[in-house]
Amino acid sequence: MDHSTGGQAAIIVLFGPTGSGKTTFANVASGSSMTVGRGLQSCTKRVETTPVFLVGGRPVVVVDCPGFDDTYLSETETLASVASFLTTTYSKNRKLAGLLYFDKITDTRVGGVSFRHMNMFRELCGTDSLKNVVYVMNMWSEPIKDDEIHRENELRESDEFFGVPLAEGAQMARHQNTKESAHSIIRALLQRETTVPQISRELVDKGLKLEATSAGAVLGSKPEEEIQKLTDEIRQLQSDHAQALQMANEMYERMLEELECEELERYQALEWQIALLEGEHELDQIAREQEWEDYMYAVDASLASALSEMYLREE
Structure with a gap:
């Protein structure tokens, strides 16, 4: 089946905490040179897009979103920035080819804030869009360590992490920080039907305010x-x-x-x-x-x- 969008570039949107490798992935995949943050400070202060590039002959554009733990933006400001891009895209009758959530395989502790951000991403996507979601495990050692494999299994199998969305159609992949690895992840998404995230339908079709959306409710609740x-x-x-x-x-x-x-x-x-x-x-x-x-x-x-x-x- 041909899942092309009439010659339009397929849109891949990147999510994840600061320092998880989103911008590096975008640069490696597209050959562009967006500024990469160092340490715990974010360099992605707003939604940024790469130039159009080809994957398997298909035009693709990668959209790099700031993390919900951004250094300079509050969680509400970050969600508003992401929601603005998604609603604008939907209003122009553009759908998404994929939504990638990045996580460092070296992170051994996940706090309450990280859980909230994972849940916010899940609610932003909605169940219908999970088939277009890939949880990308990043920053592997060379060679891969046993504790990293254990961590990957824990994330995959636990309902506290990615177990539920994976059971509902999401995928999990390893990124090895190479162009081939990035394109392999994108290529798999290009084989699926495009999707509209839940937050776009809530804001545009239902006319809800941001705080009334499913993702906004996660953000506002403590x-x-x-x-x-x-x-x-x-x-x-x-x-x-x-x-x-x-x-x-x-x-x-x-x-x-x-x-x-x-x-x-x-x-x-x-x-x-x-x-x-x-x-x-x-x-x-x-x-x-x-x-x-x-x-x-x-x-x-x-x-x-x-x-x-x-x-x-x-x-």
């Missing part, structure tokens, strides 16, 4: 259990910190004790060497004195013998 989860995480971190500090102190004390023992052993060894040297010096001195006494005794004996012979000759 359930008590989520607050409790954050509190528990903070307490756990404090406990881990205190435990680490105690372990560090114990290690430091043990290190001091070991150094003390080593210094004491060195001191005792030096004392023994000094005593030995002093003893050898005294023995040498006694020996030299004895040799001198023996020499003087021999001289005296020789002199006495010579004098005795002289006296005998005179008589």
Whole structure:
């Protein structure tokens, strides 16, 4: 089946937290050079699009969205920016070929805020668009580590993470930071029917305000259990910190004790060497004195013998 859109470029939209590799993926896939953020600060302050490029002979454009944890924009501002692009696209009768959600495979802890952003993305897409969703696992080690595979399985199988959307038609893929890898992910999406995200239909067709949409409701709600989860995480971190500090102190004390023992052993060894040297010096001195006494005794004996012979000759 031909899923082309009358020669129009297929639209692939990128989502995910700051630093998860969205912009790098866009650059690698398209050959463009959008600014990539370093560390925890975001460089994508607004929705950005790549130049049109070809994947399997099909024109494609990648749209890079700021993360919901953006450095400069609030969650509401970010959602409003993304929603504005999606509604404008829908109003022009353009549908999306795919929605990619990026996640770093090296992230071992997922806090309450990250859970909220995952749920917001899911509600933004809606069930009908999940067939066009790919959860992209990024930033793998070379070679891949066992704990990364364990993390991937946890994300795939747990309903707290991607288990539910995967069961409802979403896909999961590894990105190896190469053009071939990026195009492989995009090519799979080009084989599917295009889609309209749930938030676009809610805003355009139903005329809802942003906060009344399914994604906006996730953003606006702060359930008590989520607050409790954050509190528990903070307490756990404090406990881990205190435990680490105690372990560090114990290690430091043990290190001091070991150094003390080593210094004491060195001191005792030096004392023994000094005593030995002093003893050898005294023995040498006694020996030299004895040799001198023996020499003087021999001289005296020789002199006495010579004098005795002289006296005998005179008589």
